[in-house]
Amino acid sequence: MNRRPSAKIAAYVGVAALALLAGLALGRPELVAVAAPLAVLVVAGLASARDPELAAEVAVDRERALVEDQVTVTLTLRTAARVERLEVLLVVPPGMEGPDGARRAWATAVSLAAGEQRVLPIELTCRRWGAYWLGDVHLRAHDRFRLFTWERHLDRHAPLKVFPVPDALRTLVTPVETLVSTGGHVAPQRGDGIEFADLRSFLPGDRPRSINWRATARRGDLMVNQRHPERATDVVLFLDSFLDVRGPGGSTLDRTVGAAASLAAAYLRQRDRVGLVSFGGFVQWLQPGGGQTALYRLLDTLMETQVFATAAWKGIRHLPPRTLPAKALIVALTPLVDERGVAALFDLLARGYDLAVVDISPLAQAGSGDGQWGELATRLWALERETLRHRYQRLGAAVVEWPDALHLQQVLLEVEACRRRAGLAPG
Amino acid sequence: MPAPRRAGARLACGLAATAVAAALALAPLAQVGGALRDLLTWVAGFGLVLAGAAALRVGSLLGPALVVLLAEHTVVLAGRGDRVDATAPLVGAGLLLYAELASWAREARPRVHDEPPVLVARMIVVAASALAALGIGVLVLLAANVPAGGGLARLAVGVAAAIGTLAVVVVVARPTSTRARRG
Numbered sequence: 001m002n003r004r005p006s007a008k009i010a011a012y013v014g015v016a017a018l019a020l021l022a023g024l025a026l027g028r029p030e031l032v033a034v035a036a037p038l039a040v041l042v043v044a045g046l047a048s049a050r051d052p053e054l055a056a057e058v059a060v061d062r063e064r065a066l067v068e069d070q071v072t073v074t075l076t077l078r079t080a081a082r083v084e085r086l087e088v089l090l091v092v093p094p095g096m097e098g099p100d101g102a103r104r105a106w107a108t109a110v111s112l113a114a115g116e117q118r119v120l121p122i123e124l125t126c127r128r129w130g131a132y133w134l135g136d137v138h139l140r141a142h143d144r145f146r147l148f149t150w151e152r153h154l155d156r157h158a159p160l161k162v163f164p165v166p167d168a169l170r171t172l173v174t175p176v177e178t179l180v181s182t183g184g185h186v187a188p189q190r191g192d193g194i195e196f197a198d199l200r201s202f203l204p205g206d207r208p209r210s211i212n213w214r215a216t217a218r219r220g221d222l223m224v225n226q227r228h229p230e231r232a233t234d235v236v237l238f239l240d241s242f243l244d245v246r247g248p249g250g251s252t253l254d255r256t257v258g259a260a261a262s263l264a265a266a267y268l269r270q271r272d273r274v275g276l277v278s279f280g281g282f283v284q285w286l287q288p289g290g291g292q293t294a295l296y297r298l299l300d301t302l303m304e305t306q307v308f309a310t311a312a313w314k315g316i317r318h319l320p321p322r323t324l325p326a327k328a329l330i331v332a333l334t335p336l337v338d339e340r341g342v343a344a345l346f347d348l349l350a351r352g353y354d355l356a357v358v359d360i361s362p363l364a365q366a367g368s369g370d371g372q373w374g375e376l377a378t379r380l381w382a383l384e385r386e387t388l389r390h391r392y393q394r395l396g397a398a399v400v401e402w403p404d405a406l407h408l409q410q411v412l413l414e415v416e417a418c419r420r421r422a423g424l425a426p427g
Numbered sequence: 428m429p430a431p432r433r434a435g436a437r438l439a440c441g442l443a444a445t446a447v448a449a450a451l452a453l454a455p456l457a458q459v460g461g462a463l464r465d466l467l468t469w470v471a472g473f474g475l476v477l478a479g480a481a482a483l484r485v486g487s488l489l490g491p492a493l494v495v496l497l498a499e500h501t502v503v504l505a506g507r508g509d510r511v512d513a514t515a516p517l518v519g520a521g522l523l524l525y526a527e528l529a530s531w532a533r534e535a536r537p538r539v540h541d542e543p544p545v546l547v548a549r550m551i552v553v554a555a556s557a558l559a560a561l562g563i564g565v566l567v568l569l570a571a572n573v574p575a576g577g578g579l580a581r582l583a584v585g586v587a588a589a590i591g592t593l594a595v596v597v598v599v600a601r602p603t604s605t606r607a608r609r610g
Contacts, residue, residue, distance in 0.1 A: 006530070007486060007487060007489065007490070008489065008526065008530050010490060011489045011490035011493055011526065012526065013593075014490055014494070015490065015493040015494060015497055015522070017589055017593055018494060018497065019497055019501075020588050020589045021589050022497075022501050024582065024586070024589065026501070026504065026505055028501075028504045028505070028507075029511065029515075029567065029568060029571030029572075030500075030504050030511065030512045030515030030518075030568070031500075031501060031504065031515075032567050032571070032588075033515040033516050033519055033563075033564040033565075033567040033568050033571075034497065034500065034515055034518050034519040034522065034564065035519070036519065036563050036564065036567050037519045037520065037522075037523050037556075037559065037560030037561075037563045037564060038519075038522070038523060038526075038560075039588075040559075040560075040563055041523065041556060041560075084545070084548060084549075084552075085534075085541075085545050085548075085549070087539055089538075089539075100540075102538075105538060106538075107536070107538050107539040107540065108539065108540045108541075108542065109539050109540065109541040109542060109545050110542050110545065111542070111544050111545045111548060142534075144552055145552065145556070146530060146531075146534065
């Protein structure tokens with residue numbers, strides 16, 4: 001530990017020396033009586049000061065949590081010598097909150113007897129999703145007379161991933177095309193399934209249980225039911241993280257990541273394969289996969305999503321082909337602010353992908369401009385965004401604006417209605 | 428403990444230190460008169476401002492505040508004649524009490540929550556230091572009245588004490604590191 005003398009030592013010793021010299025020069029024992037206590041305290045402090053030889057360990061009770069969960073950071077302290085006052089300061093990363101609502105750091109001061117082991121459990125509340133490193137602790141020990149301090153810094157080493165709480169989604173965007181594997185979407189093809197499709201005449205090889213006896217009686221010929229099979233699909237979540245518009249009520253990136261987590265969980269529950277393409281300063285992708293493992297991989301990747309300013313941009317053509325399967329439904333979550341993200345969506349449409357765009361409106365976060373010109377600028381911006389959405393719609397994409405007040409489910413229902421009108425989804 | 432209460436503890440210590448400093452600054456004024464009193468009033472005011480600033484805001488002013496308060500008492504003592512001032516131990520204890528309270532005020536950071544045992548221990552140490560200072564001052568004054576050798580011996584002891592004090596400053600005024608010593 002690093003030992004530092006306090007400013008008090010210099011003050012005490014300096015004043016004592018001056019008083020002694022003055023007492024000597026003036027021949028006044030009173031000045032010696034004034035100086036002596038200060039000098040004695042310094043000597044006593046020097047004699048009693050010992051390096052506390054402090055040992056400290058940091059542990060976090062879990063590695064994964066949900067937003068608004070409480071995480072306990074346990075700090076174990078051991079000391080060889082008595083510590084009169086030990087300041088413990090835990091750095092609280094942005095997005096987390098310490099006890100008593102501490103935002104940047106939480107600190108306490110304790111005393112430790114020689115050889116004592118003390119365990120300090122510190123409750124942190126996860127306020128925002130993200131990948132965190134916990135355990136950044138500063139320790140400062142004081143001696144009895146507060147003449148010396150010993151300082152130590154514990155490096156951060158406990159990882160914690162905080163996931164957004166997925167919204168319960170009952171209706172999802174239905175894909176145009178499906179895979180051959182069984183899933184939760186009604187495929188347009190005919191086959192074994194539950195959803196009734198049509199009637200046709202009996203053919204050799206048809207199962208007797210498919211015979212529709214009522215239609216057979218009416219037509220005088222054996223008729224069988226045809227059904228739509230339930231199939232899985234590939235869904236690719238396309239995240240535009242070029243820019244984050246932040247306001248008092250939240251940020252577009254937070255809503256993007258929250259929506260992506262909700263959609264991923266909902267599609268995976270339907271046995272679909274879900275992939276991810278995160279377009280921002282750097283590009284991240286995950287090939288479509290299914291099951292719980294894929295969900296954790298997706299969430300882990302989502303946690304690393306952040307705005308990273310860069311001018312180097314290569315476009316979607318540099319993505320591995322398997323990342324964007326030909327029949328995949330692409331659900332884009334974008335604030336439609338950065339031109340590179342806007343252009344990437346046009347690129348996807350030009351390649352014939354089944355694209356649904358959720359336009360995460362940044363208007364609420366940006367706020368309306370001050371004065372007449374500010375209001376005019378806000379209206380012009382809103383008009384520009386509307387024009388852009390129309391351009392996407394003309395090219396065959398379903399685009400719906402997601403204002404701050406709406407629930408994601410309502411937006412998805414609007415997307416579905418939009419696709420139905422365009423003939424992209426079964427009516 | 429909520430932050431305002433912790434800030435209150437800091438303010439209480441700072442105000443207590445300032446009150447002690449005020450007593451120390453105003454006490455010498457009663458013992459002098461005339462032009463010297465006017466001069467000392469200015470010195471006392473300056474010392475009080477320094478002491479208040481050191482206790483409440485700028486910790487590095489602790490040394491200068493102590494020096495000014497000491498200078499005020501030195502001026503009074505210089506014009507006192509042969510009579511020994513019996514209140515000197517009180518001044519010594521007061522200076523120490525002021526310095527301890529001021530440093531406690533600086534130590535009580537609003538963000539840091541001190542556990543009750545830490546506060547109690549600190550209170551005991553401060554009170555014991557002040558009492559010990561009083562006792563040491565009385566002992567020194569008593570020792571000064573004991574006939575012990577001529578003026579030369581007393582001068583030698585005084586010079587040795589002053590040099591020893593300065594040597595302590597040199598030794599302790601450098602930070603050390605456990606890690607560096609081991610390496």
